Amino acid sequence: MDDADYARAKRRRARNLKLWLAFLLAPPAAILIVFVFLPMASAVLYSLYEWDGLVRKEFIGLENFADILLNPNKNTLLFNAFWNNVKVFFSLMIVQNGIALVLALLLARNPRGYRFYQVVFFVPVILSTVIIGFQWKMFLNPVFGLVNKALHYVGLSDWALPWLGLPETALPSMLLVNSWHWFGFPTLVFLAAIHRIPKDFIEAARLDGASEWRIAREIIWPLMAPAVTIIVVLTFIGSFNWFEIPYIMNGLEGSPQGSTDMLGLLFYRTAFGSVSAGGSDFGSGSALAVLMFIFIFVFSIIATKYLTSREVEMS
């Protein structure tokens, strides 16, 4: 009798626990399925169909992919945009993350004003890209912008260029704006990584008379490798999804002369239509999205694997 009661109570508890877990997991899982997994899976499906506006027509296999990759009218745009994204990645790695590394190494020495610098460097990071894009678009205005006004004041009128209007200067200008926007993020991530290095390592080297440069290169740099991995991968993902700055500063067409065209802009134009791309094309747009996803995903994995293997090797 007692045993049966006990077993029944145990069963009831188990059933209640199942209900409780279902209650906890069902709402978040439902939101995630409906608004993330379902659309992601549909994107693959959509890319295999021909579309007429919002209406799905017939199954055409990989024709959308062949069209964007092989049709000479379209693939020049694609390769141009892709090449620009590549430039963005390498430039940001050097300028944005390079500056961040130097600043992190300096802040790690705990200078006067440490807190102040931390806060100041992070201010642009928390601001909306839209605010920063417009702010610098106004500063870079060829006639009324502060940049050119300042150049006039210091007697460098010849240097006052229509920065966003020339194919040679538009992308570099945007990259500097992007670096201004984000450099505080890698700075503080690097700084946190340096702080986790045991103090004795650095102190011992300093007592042995090693120069700051040698300490940075031979002790700090290898030991902060995990943070570098994360920043490289995040910069890679950010560079190939780059959209807001070029869109805000020079519009959807990647002007002038396609010099600021990016995969993100091309995707938007293909999917939702534009002056140059014509009406919206959900099939080609989805195919482009799938290609971008595969590319970003595969390279992120490879980069993580490669960089992580270096971490082990060095430490």
Add this chain to the structure above:
Amino acid sequence: MEKKRNAGFETWLMHIFLGGSALVVLYPIFMMVMSGFKTNAEIFGTPFALPKSLNFDNYAVIWNTTDVPRYLLNSTIVTAISVAVLLITGTMAAYAISRYKFRGSIMVSLFFLAGLMLPLRLAIIPLFVQLKAMGLVDNLLGLIFIYTAMSLPSTVFILTGFLRALPSELEDSARVDGASELRIMVQIMVPLITPAMVIAGIYNAVPIWNDFFFPLIFIQTPENKTLAQGLTSFFGEYSVNFGVLYAGLTLAALPVVAVFIIQSKRFIAGMTAGAIK
């Protein structure tokens, strides 16, 4: 002696570099704020001078004749509700994953973490079709669902880490006393992870507040636009009135910067949470 002087020079160089960087950040922001108090004539004539007076005319124009106040309200609504729903549902999932042993629990946690790898903006086309069918296009509720879904994986990830670290003695003794699972969760365990919830909240609130991409595609009517998106239409309307534009940018930046200055430590910890192990 030689070495000492060298160290002094190095310190000096370090301060120049750090100070210069701070100036490069602060001066443009300072110019933006100052220009918001200027008339167009002042901006074009004496661009680097301080404004003649603290003239709030540009702000009056924004407040009285544009939709910017409406955009501010919409962004506040969307961010607040998204973060609230996100923290509630995120805590539920993280709690189930981290505090109970059940069959398939590893699969469930992988399911939530897989979301970390999926850049949702590449699924914007199906998302658009789907939201259209659900009547959620041009609707703040659509944005709220997207933001919640998009932010759930990172929230579950952050909170699971903290919940796993809590000792089980607390739960066990409450269970012996006959407390229900719900009561144990809400009254005992969740209060212990509020710092982690703040971090997860900030980590997601800032990108949600600043987001421009999803409203660009899903919101059309001015009454429903969010701040970041609304600024683009505002810039179209006032494209020649630089004073009003600078004031608009300053106004848009103000809420986030104000909260950041008060809570800078938490902000920095929150926003770098995904990148620091």
